[in-house]
Amino acid sequence: xxxxxxxxxxxxxxxxxxxxxxxxxxxxxxxxxxxxxxxxxxxxxxxxxxxxxxxxxxxxxxxxxxxxxxxxxxxxxxxxxxxxxxxxxxxxxxxxxxxxxxxxxxxxxxxxxxxxxxxxxxxxxxxxxxxxxxxxxxxxxxxxxxxxxxxxxxxxxxxxxxxxxxxxxxxxxxxxxxxxxxxxxxxxxxxxxxxxxxxxxxxxxxxxxxxxxxxxxxxxxxxxxxxxxxxxxxxxxxxxxxxxxxxxxxxxxxxxxxxxxxxxxxxxxxxxxxxxxxxxxxxxxxxxxxxxxxxxxxxxxxxxxxxxxxxxxxxxxxxxxxxxxxxxxxxxxxxxxxxxxxxxxxxxxxxxxxxxxxxxxxxxxxxxxxxxxxxxxxxxxxxxxxxxxxxxxxxxxxxxxxxxxxxxxxxxxxxxxxxxxxxxxxxxxxxxxxxxxxxxxxxxxxxxxxxxxxxxxxxxxxxxxxxxxxxxxxxxxxxxxxxxxxxxxxxxxxxxxxxxxxxxxxxxxxxxxxxxxx
Numbered sequence: 001x002x003x004x005x006x007x008x009x010x011x012x013x014x015x016x017x018x019x020x021x022x023x024x025x026x027x028x029x030x031x032x033x034x035x036x037x038x039x040x041x042x043x044x045x046x047x048x049x050x051x052x053x054x055x056x057x058x059x060x061x062x063x064x065x066x067x068x069x070x071x072x073x074x075x076x077x078x079x080x081x082x083x084x085x086x087x088x089x090x091x092x093x094x095x096x097x098x099x100x101x102x103x104x105x106x107x108x109x110x111x112x113x114x115x116x117x118x119x120x121x122x123x124x125x126x127x128x129x130x131x132x133x134x135x136x137x138x139x140x141x142x143x144x145x146x147x148x149x150x151x152x153x154x155x156x157x158x159x160x161x162x163x164x165x166x167x168x169x170x171x172x173x174x175x176x177x178x179x180x181x182x183x184x185x186x187x188x189x190x191x192x193x194x195x196x197x198x199x200x201x202x203x204x205x206x207x208x209x210x211x212x213x214x215x216x217x218x219x220x221x222x223x224x225x226x227x228x229x230x231x232x233x234x235x236x237x238x239x240x241x242x243x244x245x246x247x248x249x250x251x252x253x254x255x256x257x258x259x260x261x262x263x264x265x266x267x268x269x270x271x272x273x274x275x276x277x278x279x280x281x282x283x284x285x286x287x288x289x290x291x292x293x294x295x296x297x298x299x300x301x302x303x304x305x306x307x308x309x310x311x312x313x314x315x316x317x318x319x320x321x322x323x324x325x326x327x328x329x330x331x332x333x334x335x336x337x338x339x340x341x342x343x344x345x346x347x348x349x350x351x352x353x354x355x356x357x358x359x360x361x362x363x364x365x366x367x368x369x370x371x372x373x374x375x376x377x378x379x380x381x382x383x384x385x386x387x388x389x390x391x392x393x394x395x396x397x398x399x400x401x402x403x404x405x406x407x408x409x410x411x412x413x414x415x416x417x418x419x420x421x422x423x424x425x426x427x428x429x430x431x432x433x434x435x436x437x438x439x440x441x442x443x444x445x446x447x448x449x450x451x452x453x454x455x456x457x458x459x460x461x462x463x464x465x466x467x468x469x470x471x472x473x474x475x476x477x478x479x480x481x482x483x484x485x486x487x488x489x490x491x492x493x494x495x496x497x498x499x500x501x502x503x504x505x506x507x508x509x510x511x512x513x514x515x516x517x518x
Contacts, residue, residue: 103398
């Protein structure tokens with residue numbers, strides 16, 4: 001694995017070096033400088049280009065060149081709701097909603113709402129680019145599943161030029177961004193047309209085409225994200241404004257779902273947050289005693305590739321570094337299946353500003369999760385732990401998402417519940433930082449109880465969960481202490497340098513005074 005990463009790193013460096021030497025001097029005016037800068041800084045982006053071109057650097061460079069010119073032609077970095085005609089969003093032909101069974105976002109093309117019109121074609125193509133760029137930046141470039149819903153369509157809706165543009169976006173402009181194309185109820189009259197589409201996709205991508213009907217579409221997308229006409233139960237109805245998102249909602253509080261964002265937390269709930277934070281320390285002492293008796297088991301588990309806790313601890317150390325908050329983990333919350341019993345995750349927020357930062361946590365599955373705290377604030381330079389736990393008998397799924405919203409508060413503002421409620425009503429959306437987290441479900445063939453020799457020594461599931469949370473918590477504390485020590489060492493070194501400088505200046509002054517006397 002280490003050698004593979006080194007090889008990939010070498011390919012990334014070679015791609016950047018050759019792009020700078022072979023393409024940039026002659027074509028800099030054809031590229032957006034923001035794309036060029038991102039290419040030098042974003043390893044994942046370069047890696048996706050390499051993956052999409054099978055690690056052949058020559059082909060990768062050609063794709064980068066073509067996609068960069070296309071991005072500038074379509075002003076991709078500047079596309080927004082305000083620069084596109086409002087009616088494009090209102091007709092609902094293109095939008096993002098729901099997830100497939102593998103947890104990939106669905107990009108819907110409702111073909112019956114599309115009509116061919118050369119005068120509107122450029123705006124419609126820019127709408128495609130807007131959605132793709134919007135999602136690529138929002139969800140760290142995780143691939144999409146495209147759904148062509150062709151129910152109730154006919155010859156008047158066939159627009160091969162537009163279909164080709166969508167296909168080309170994935171094959172030529174957005175690397176490693178497509179998982180599959182699900183085509184629902186394609187009319188027989190369009191069979192010949194989609195033979196042409198297969199030619200555009202090329203041999204590598206033809207396997208991504210999935211022709212479905214009402215009987216088999218649920219092989220790829222579960223019923224909860226399919227509308228009734230596709231055999232599903234999703235009651236979602238497209239409307240605009242606002243821009244369709246993931247339908248994030250407030251998660252469960254102690255006494256059930258919060259029905260309104262403006263609803264105040266009760267004193268009992270606030271005190272429960274405080275008690276839970278205190279219980280972490282008490283549980284740490286209790287679990288330390290238990291650790292001695294299970295040390296032998298823990299050591300053997302560390303070498304097991306299917307073990308949950310070491311993976312969780314490692315993932316928790318990844319950090320998203322936003323302008324207001326650093327968020328750990330960076331991308332995924334790791335839950336166990338019903339068999340593994342892992343039902344809690346820890347999110348650590350660190351305020352990197354000089355002001356108080358208000359935050360709130362929302363989820364696409366509010367009936368499943370409790371989040372403590374879900375609406376609070378973080379003082380400057382401090383860290384705060386958020387506990388996400390599954391409620392009742394629910395299990396996490398790959399489709400579940402969490403949204404962390406954060407915004408700076410004025411120093412004069414209070415941080416109580418009424419102040420936070422009013423703050424979120426008034427803060428402009430442009431000043432709100434958003435970060436999304438996915439759920440990852442760890443399957444394990446190992447039993448949830450552990451046996452020591454021949455004795456029936458069973459560790460309760462709750463103990464395992466608490467140990468995992470405590471381990472993650474301690475690793476985060478250790479990381480903060482290291483950062484503080486590094487700052488102290490820096491100040492110490494600075495003090496030594498200033499002291500030496502002072503001594504040097506004093507000695508020089510003494511020398512000058514002596515020279516004047518003589």
